Amino acid sequence: MASLRTAPIFSLRLLIHEPARLWASIGGVTFALLLMLLQVGFRNALLDSALQLLRSLDADIIVMDKEKKPFLARVGMAKERLYQAQSIVGVESAAPLWLSMLQWKNMEDGTVHPIRVVGLDPDSPTFLQSEVNALIGLLRQPGTALIDSRSRSSYGYVGRGMAQVGRTEIEIVGTFPLGTDFEVDGTILVSEETYFKLTKYQRFQTHKLIEVALLKLGPDADEEAVLASLAHHLPTDAVALSKQQLIERDLEHWKSGTPISVILMVGVALGFAVGVVICYQILYTEVLDHLTEFATLKAIGYSDRYIQIAVVVEAWVLSIFGFLPAMAIGWTMLETLRQLSGLPAGLGVDDAVTILILSITMCTLAGILALRKVRVLDPAELF
Amino acid sequence: MAAGDARKHEKAIDISGLDYAFGEHEARKQVLYDIELAVAPGEFAIMTGPSGSGKTTLLSLVGALRRPQQGRIVCVGSDLMRLQGVELEAYRTGLGFIFQLHNLFPALTAFQSVQMAADLRDDLPGDKMERIASLLTELGLGERLHYRPSKLSGGQRQRVAIARALVHRPALVLADEPTAALDSQNTEIVLGLFRRLARENGTTVLMVTQDARVFERADRLVNLVDGRIDSDSRR
Numbered sequence: 001m002a003s004l005r006t007a008p009i010f011s012l013r014l015l016i017h018e019p020a021r022l023w024a025s026i027g028g029v030t031f032a033l034l035l036m037l038l039q040v041g042f043r044n045a046l047l048d049s050a051l052q053l054l055r056s057l058d059a060d061i062i063v064m065d066k067e068k069k070p071f072l073a074r075v076g077m078a079k080e081r082l083y084q085a086q087s088i089v090g091v092e093s094a095a096p097l098w099l100s101m102l103q104w105k106n107m108e109d110g111t112v113h114p115i116r117v118v119g120l121d122p123d124s125p126t127f128l129q130s131e132v133n134a135l136i137g138l139l140r141q142p143g144t145a146l147i148d149s150r151s152r153s154s155y156g157y158v159g160r161g162m163a164q165v166g167r168t169e170i171e172i173v174g175t176f177p178l179g180t181d182f183e184v185d186g187t188i189l190v191s192e193e194t195y196f197k198l199t200k201y202q203r204f205q206t207h208k209l210i211e212v213a214l215l216k217l218g219p220d221a222d223e224e225a226v227l228a229s230l231a232h233h234l235p236t237d238a239v240a241l242s243k244q245q246l247i248e249r250d251l252e253h254w255k256s257g258t259p260i261s262v263i264l265m266v267g268v269a270l271g272f273a274v275g276v277v278i279c280y281q282i283l284y285t286e287v288l289d290h291l292t293e294f295a296t297l298k299a300i301g302y303s304d305r306y307i308q309i310a311v312v313v314e315a316w317v318l319s320i321f322g323f324l325p326a327m328a329i330g331w332t333m334l335e336t337l338r339q340l341s342g343l344p345a346g347l348g349v350d351d352a353v354t355i356l357i358l359s360i361t362m363c364t365l366a367g368i369l370a371l372r373k374v375r376v377l378d379p380a381e382l383f
Numbered sequence: 384m385a386a387g388d389a390r391k392h393e394k395a396i397d398i399s400g401l402d403y404a405f406g407e408h409e410a411r412k413q414v415l416y417d418i419e420l421a422v423a424p425g426e427f428a429i430m431t432g433p434s435g436s437g438k439t440t441l442l443s444l445v446g447a448l449r450r451p452q453q454g455r456i457v458c459v460g461s462d463l464m465r466l467q468g469v470e471l472e473a474y475r476t477g478l479g480f481i482f483q484l485h486n487l488f489p490a491l492t493a494f495q496s497v498q499m500a501a502d503l504r505d506d507l508p509g510d511k512m513e514r515i516a517s518l519l520t521e522l523g524l525g526e527r528l529h530y531r532p533s534k535l536s537g538g539q540r541q542r543v544a545i546a547r548a549l550v551h552r553p554a555l556v557l558a559d560e561p562t563a564a565l566d567s568q569n570t571e572i573v574l575g576l577f578r579r580l581a582r583e584n585g586t587t588v589l590m591v592t593q594d595a596r597v598f599e600r601a602d603r604l605v606n607l608v609d610g611r612i613d614s615d616s617r618r
Contacts, residue, residue: 006502010499013491016490017490293486293488296480299448299475299480300476300478300480300500300547301472301473301478302472303469303472378448379448380449382486
C-alpha cells in the first residue's frame with residue numbers, strides 16, 4: 001500500500017518546483033484573505049468605537065430610558081430616576097450623564113464637524129480613565145471642557161485654548177484619550193452647567209432630563225439583588241442593566257441590528273468566496289497540468305486518497321503562506337486607518353485565529369473542488 | 384503480492400473467452416473477441432499487430448486499468464473480474480507499468496520519480512535508496528540521478544520511467560512501446576534488464592511493440608488482428 005506519509009513531501013515538491021507560480025498563488029490567497037481581514041478590521045472599528053464611551057464609564061449599573069438602544073442613541077430620562085435609583089439598598093452613589101451632539105468649529109479653516117458633548121457631574125465618579133479623573137476638577141469652572149486627544153484632524157488644533165462648540169465659545173482645559181466613532185469625530189466632556197449652556201438652543205433640552213444614571217455599588221452589595229430591586233422599584237419607563245449586560249446588548253445590536261455590520265459581514269463572505277475561486281483556479285490548474293502524471297500514479301497503485309492528501313496539503317500550505325503576508329499587510333493598513341481616522345480599527349488574536357481557520361477552510365474547499373477532476377481520472381487512458 | 388514471488392503461480396497470465404467492447408447500444412464497438420492467452424512466469428511475450436487491433440486494450444485489461452466485461456482473466460493469482468478497492472490498488476502495485484509516454488512529474492528528479500514507485504512497497508529487500516541508485520545507474524543514468532525531466536533527453540526520461548516500473552521487481556511488466564524513444568544501445572540495456580528480471584525473479588513481460596529489433600529477443604510473439612489472436616508463436 002502506498003504510504004500516505006510521503007504525500008505531504010510529494011505535495012511540497014510539486015509546490016516549490018515552480019517558484020514563480022508559487023509566489024503568484026500565495027499572492028492570490030493573500031489578496032483574498034486581505035479582503036476578509038479588512039472587513040473584520042472595519043467591523044471591529046464599528047463595534048469598538050460604538051462601545052468605547054460605554055466601556056470607559058465608571059459604573060456598575062446603568063439606569064436609562066427603556067427605549068434607549070443602543071447606548072449612544074440620545075433618549076432622555078427623568079432626572080427623578082437618578083434619585084430613585086440612589087435610594088435603593090446597595091447603591092453607594094449615582095451620577096448623572098448627559099449626551100448631546102453639537103458642531104465643533106475648526107478654528108484653522110472655519111469648517112464645522114459633529115462632536116459629542118458629554119455632560120457630567122465633576123464631583124461624582126463618572127469615567128475610568130485616570131486622565132479624566134486628574135483633570136475633572138477643572139470642569140467646575142463654567143465654560144470649560146476636556147477634549148478627546150484622539151479626535152480627528154478635521155477638528156484642527158485640539159488642545160488647551162479657546163474653541164467654539166455650537167454657537168458658544170468655550171475654553172479647552174485639558175485632553176483625554178477616547179477615539180472617534182462612525183457618528184462623530186471626537187468628544188468633549190463638560191460639567192452640567194456648561195452642558196446646558198452649550199445646548200440651550202436645542203429643542204427638548206431641560207434640566208428635568210438626564211441621559212443615564214451611573215450607579216456605583218457598595219463593597220458588600222449583590223449586583224443581582226440590586227438589579228432586581230431596581231427593576232421592582234423603578235417605574236416601567238426606566239430599565240437598569242449592569243455595565244456588562246449593556247455592553248453585551250449593544251454589541252448584539254451593532255453586530256446584527258445594523259445594516260453596516262451586515263454589509264461588513266457580507267464583505268467577509270464575499271472575500272471568502274473570492275478566495276475559494278482564486279484558490280480553486282490555482283489548484284485546478286495545478287491538477288490539470290499534471291493530469292497524466294496523476295493518472296500514472298493511480299495506474300501504478302497510488303490511491304485516490306494519496307492524491308487527495310497531496311492536493312489538500314498544497315491547499316493548506318497556500319493558506320498558511322498566504323495568511324502570513326495578509327496579516328502583515330492587513331495590520332499595517334488598519335493601523336494606518338486608525339492613525340488617519342481615529343477609529344479603533346484593528347485585529348485581535350481571536351480575529352487572526354478566525355481568519356486563519358477561514359483561510360484553511362477556504363483553501364481546503366477549493367482543493368476538494370479541484371480534486372473532482374482527479375476522481376474521474378481514468379488511468380486506462382494512459383495506454 | 385510480494386516482490387520476488389512471481390514463480391509461485393502456474394500461469395502469470397491466464398485469459399479465456401475474453402470479449403471487450405467500448406460504448407453501449409448503437410455506439411457499441413467490440414474490440415476483443417474470445418481471447419485465449421496463457422503466459423508462463425518468466426516469459427517475455429510480445430504483442431504486435433496493426434493499429435486498432437486491440438493490443439493496447441488487452442494490455443490495459445491485464446493491468447486492471449479497465450474492468451473486464453466477459454470471460455475470465457486471472458493474472459499472478461488475482462481474478463481481475465472480482466478485483467476492486469484496496470485489492471485492486473494492491474494488484475496494480477505489484478505490476479510494472481511502462482507507458483508510451485514517460486509521464487514523469489516535472490517537479491521530481493529521476494531518483495524521486497523512481498522512489499515514488501519504490502515507496503509503494505514496504506517489503507522490498509535490501510536498502511531501497513541503494514536499489515534505486517543502482518537501477519538508474521544500470522540504465523545509464525548514474526550521472527543524472529538528481530536531474531529533473533526538463534534536463535533529461537527523451538530517451539533518458541523513458542529510462543527513468545522504465546526504472547520506475549522495475550524498481551520493485553514486479554511479477555508482471557506491462558509495457559507499451561517502451562523502446563520507441565531509445566537508441567539501439569539503450570534498447571539492448573533495457574531488454575537485458577527484462578531478461579535478467581525474468582531469470583532471477585520470474586518476472587513476466589507483456590510488451591506491445593512494433594519495434595522489429597525487439598522481436599528476436601522475445602520468447603513469444605502474439606499477433607492480434609481485428610481483436611482476435613491471429614498467430615501465437617514461441618521462439
